[in-house]
Amino acid sequence: xxxxxxxxxxxxxxxxxxxxxxxxxxxxxxQAEVVAAKVGRPVNLKKVLVRDAAxxxxxxxxxxxxxTNPEDILSDPDIPLVVEVxxxxxxxxxxxxxxxxxxxxxxxxxxxxxxxxGPELLAVAQSRGVNLLYEASVGGGIPIIGCLGKELVANxxxxxxxxxxxxxxxxxxxxxNDHTDFGLALAEAQERGYAESDPTNDIExxxxxxxxxxxxxxxxxxxxxxxxxxREGITRLQPQDFRYARELGYAIKSxxxxxxxxxxxxxxxxxxxxxxxxxxxxxDGVYNAVEVEGSLxxxxxxxxxxxxxxxxxxxxxxxxxxxxxxLSSGSTPLPSVAPEDTGSVRSIDDLECQYFLRLNIADRxxxxxxxxxxxxxxxxxIASVLQKDANPEAQTAEIxxxxxxxxxxxxxxALQQAEGLEVVQEINSLLRIED
Amino acid sequence: xxxxxxxxxxxxxxxxxxxxxxxxxxxxxxQAEVVAAKVGRPVNLKKVLVRDAAxxxxxxxxxxxxxTNPEDILSDPDIPLVVEVxxxxxxxxxxxxxxxxxxxxxxxxxxxxxxxxGPELLAVAQSRGVNLLYEASVGGGIPIIGCLGKELVANxxxxxxxxxxxxxxxxxxxxxNDHTDFGLALAEAQERGYAESDPTNDIExxxxxxxxxxxxxxxxxxxxxxxxxxREGITRLQPQDFRYARELGYAIKSxxxxxxxxxxxxxxxxxxxxxxxxxxxxxDGVYNAVEVEGSLxxxxxxxxxxxxxxxxxxxxxxxxxxxxxxLSSGSTPLPSVAPEDTGSVRSIDDLECQYFLRLNIADRxxxxxxxxxxxxxxxxxIASVLQKDANPEAQTAEIxxxxxxxxxxxxxxALQQAEGLEVVQEINSLLRIED
Numbered sequence: 001x002x003x004x005x006x007x008x009x010x011x012x013x014x015x016x017x018x019x020x021x022x023x024x025x026x027x028x029x030x031q032a033e034v035v036a037a038k039v040g041r042p043v044n045l046k047k048v049l050v051r052d053a054a055x056x057x058x059x060x061x062x063x064x065x066x067x068t069n070p071e072d073i074l075s076d077p078d079i080p081l082v083v084e085v086x087x088x089x090x091x092x093x094x095x096x097x098x099x100x101x102x103x104x105x106x107x108x109x110x111x112x113x114x115x116x117x118g119p120e121l122l123a124v125a126q127s128r129g130v131n132l133l134y135e136a137s138v139g140g141g142i143p144i145i146g147c148l149g150k151e152l153v154a155n156x157x158x159x160x161x162x163x164x165x166x167x168x169x170x171x172x173x174x175x176x177n178d179h180t181d182f183g184l185a186l187a188e189a190q191e192r193g194y195a196e197s198d199p200t201n202d203i204e205x206x207x208x209x210x211x212x213x214x215x216x217x218x219x220x221x222x223x224x225x226x227x228x229x230x231r232e233g234i235t236r237l238q239p240q241d242f243r244y245a246r247e248l249g250y251a252i253k254s255x256x257x258x259x260x261x262x263x264x265x266x267x268x269x270x271x272x273x274x275x276x277x278x279x280x281x282x283x284d285g286v287y288n289a290v291e292v293e294g295s296l297x298x299x300x301x302x303x304x305x306x307x308x309x310x311x312x313x314x315x316x317x318x319x320x321x322x323x324x325x326x327l328s329s330g331s332t333p334l335p336s337v338a339p340e341d342t343g344s345v346r347s348i349d350d351l352e353c354q355y356f357l358r359l360n361i362a363d364r365x366x367x368x369x370x371x372x373x374x375x376x377x378x379x380x381x382i383a384s385v386l387q388k389d390a391n392p393e394a395q396t397a398e399i400x401x402x403x404x405x406x407x408x409x410x411x412x413x414a415l416q417q418a419e420g421l422e423v424v425q426e427i428n429s430l431l432r433i434e435d
Numbered sequence: 436x437x438x439x440x441x442x443x444x445x446x447x448x449x450x451x452x453x454x455x456x457x458x459x460x461x462x463x464x465x466q467a468e469v470v471a472a473k474v475g476r477p478v479n480l481k482k483v484l485v486r487d488a489a490x491x492x493x494x495x496x497x498x499x500x501x502x503t504n505p506e507d508i509l510s511d512p513d514i515p516l517v518v519e520v521x522x523x524x525x526x527x528x529x530x531x532x533x534x535x536x537x538x539x540x541x542x543x544x545x546x547x548x549x550x551x552x553g554p555e556l557l558a559v560a561q562s563r564g565v566n567l568l569y570e571a572s573v574g575g576g577i578p579i580i581g582c583l584g585k586e587l588v589a590n591x592x593x594x595x596x597x598x599x600x601x602x603x604x605x606x607x608x609x610x611x612n613d614h615t616d617f618g619l620a621l622a623e624a625q626e627r628g629y630a631e632s633d634p635t636n637d638i639e640x641x642x643x644x645x646x647x648x649x650x651x652x653x654x655x656x657x658x659x660x661x662x663x664x665x666r667e668g669i670t671r672l673q674p675q676d677f678r679y680a681r682e683l684g685y686a687i688k689s690x691x692x693x694x695x696x697x698x699x700x701x702x703x704x705x706x707x708x709x710x711x712x713x714x715x716x717x718x719d720g721v722y723n724a725v726e727v728e729g730s731l732x733x734x735x736x737x738x739x740x741x742x743x744x745x746x747x748x749x750x751x752x753x754x755x756x757x758x759x760x761x762l763s764s765g766s767t768p769l770p771s772v773a774p775e776d777t778g779s780v781r782s783i784d785d786l787e788c789q790y791f792l793r794l795n796i797a798d799r800x801x802x803x804x805x806x807x808x809x810x811x812x813x814x815x816x817i818a819s820v821l822q823k824d825a826n827p828e829a830q831t832a833e834i835x836x837x838x839x840x841x842x843x844x845x846x847x848x849a850l851q852q853a854e855g856l857e858v859v860q861e862i863n864s865l866l867r868i869e870d
Binding site: 317 | 462570575577581589590591719729731733734737740748750751752753764
């Protein structure tokens, strides 16, 4: 451990100097006095790990601080605090583990590592009595992770409902407001830099799954591994879904939801209908929002920018200041606690909610009766039916059915049977109605 | 100071056992194990100050804990942590000061005391090296105070925009949605328990001024005394204002806003127009929301229940756990810092924004020209004019003018002149357009 007596600077090692790393370096180098005032002691950027030392960067980091050898940080006993902003699982996870095992406090912005290996790393932190903070891993500038563990700590949480992927929310906002189809909206998002050239991670929900895994672990103090989270992307949504949803009083958003009831957790990421007057329905464009429901506080929603240099830097530096304040006051920060590895995560089959179904059917008498019978046989009660877009030439029409609360398994079974009907051309949409 | 060695309980003295006090007592008595797990040490409710020991209460607090003598708490060296939920300035402020001077950490839910005497009390806390936390004083379950000082600490803040009085927001929501007039909406709020029998504090904006004073002090690290905040109530709003605002794409909300620019702060509480797609426009009923704009995080908005036993208890217990955790880990919590007493708060005369004006005028040619000339003479440029509700019998009509950004002083001068015109019957509304 470094000398932390009064007035001595707190040395920080920074792993990564990309967009966010640049923001963190700028905060420590250019705002040194402001940070020192907040911490009560100077905070000194001692070493910065980069892959390519020769590369030009927009932050002026003195050459003497730059290294390409991770050991210059991980094995330096004078660095009590390591900040990781490399991203991705490899090699970041190993660096984090080495840093924690060396008794260093760690701040990370890495959602993939925290989702896949967070419980393991938190256990190392706990055993070494150090802190592992990761506010920046979910929701950028939205301070939800800190709030769950600090300001809202008095609560037992029942649910986390969130819009935590800005790319998909931008695409869905465009599709809803401008009746664009998915492909066009995606292309536009890519043009504006909101979607990557390979957008799979975002539009298929993997990114949101990582983040939900982290949030649910914190809210429920339980392991909710990414692979236990049900996942559907947004690629099959069509302009009609938005039109009919709106007629019925709903918006369509890609939601990441985890709920806890009777000790069992259910977690899912999918596009769903939510009532237009719900605050989550009003989250537009690249904004994110996380709503938690607590036993005392009720529903609390935090809305803000989920990504980008500024918001992510805000989160990383917030964590950094928290640890540095503890070091500055001579106390050890309360070590991080790993979520417990107990209880199971329920299958999507057990979900119970209302459903929105859109089907292409033969436009002739008696067809609705056949479908209604199949639903009825599975104990699914119909809430509303809209018959739409009749096509006299093909003698087809589109029907939109909403159900009363029903079990997912039954709905899936009913749709399988409906698919077998000669009069059902295609099942276009199966969407859940949330709230 | 009490003995804080490992395993010994942390004693808490509770001042007040009303609605919130009952919630705090219940958390400490009925959820003792949960609280202990969060703190790392048992937290023991040692004494509870009440006014009337004989009164029936809905929380079972053992008689042995009840006292009517504040000294049983304030002078007890074995109580390191005092929670005040009495409310009102007297005698609460003196109790808080005594507790701090005795070296006790303090948690308070008291907005009036924190607004009027917060800087003084924070200075005492600072000099004694203890903590004074007050999350519950603003926005109930909305964790904005903690976030400004912790999760979002990396930011320099430019503005605080908020809806922080549930009573007025309920009334305005009713007026907007159901075309009710003010009196009816107020009566209904009183019936439902959302407004007090003397509603002055809420509807005239005093409550919001206290809360804004606290938020602005924290955000800008500067004293913003309640008396420096411009204040207008909601009593003069009429159903037409909501109708015309909606036509122009705006909602009307009672906003509490503080902004900082070039070292000068401007703070005001008044009903104002905001664009319908602004998140604050979507805050309905008794909900509250606070939006801060930070140098790194951009706009972050927190939405939740602003009052009531659960949300306020959540905030108080969150603060209590924070201090108890520090005591439990053997470290002294970082002492609170008083805002600096520098710089001035600007007069409302210096405000620059767009305006919404509603006037009753004589319905004859040339009247608009006269009004437009007066506005033009004060450098106020018109953005839109709606002529409405002509009354052929009285030969009057209503006009609604929106302006481009203009200085408040000029607008006030122009309206004074307009009032003098023979063709102007009445100036019904002068509202600011925010954002």
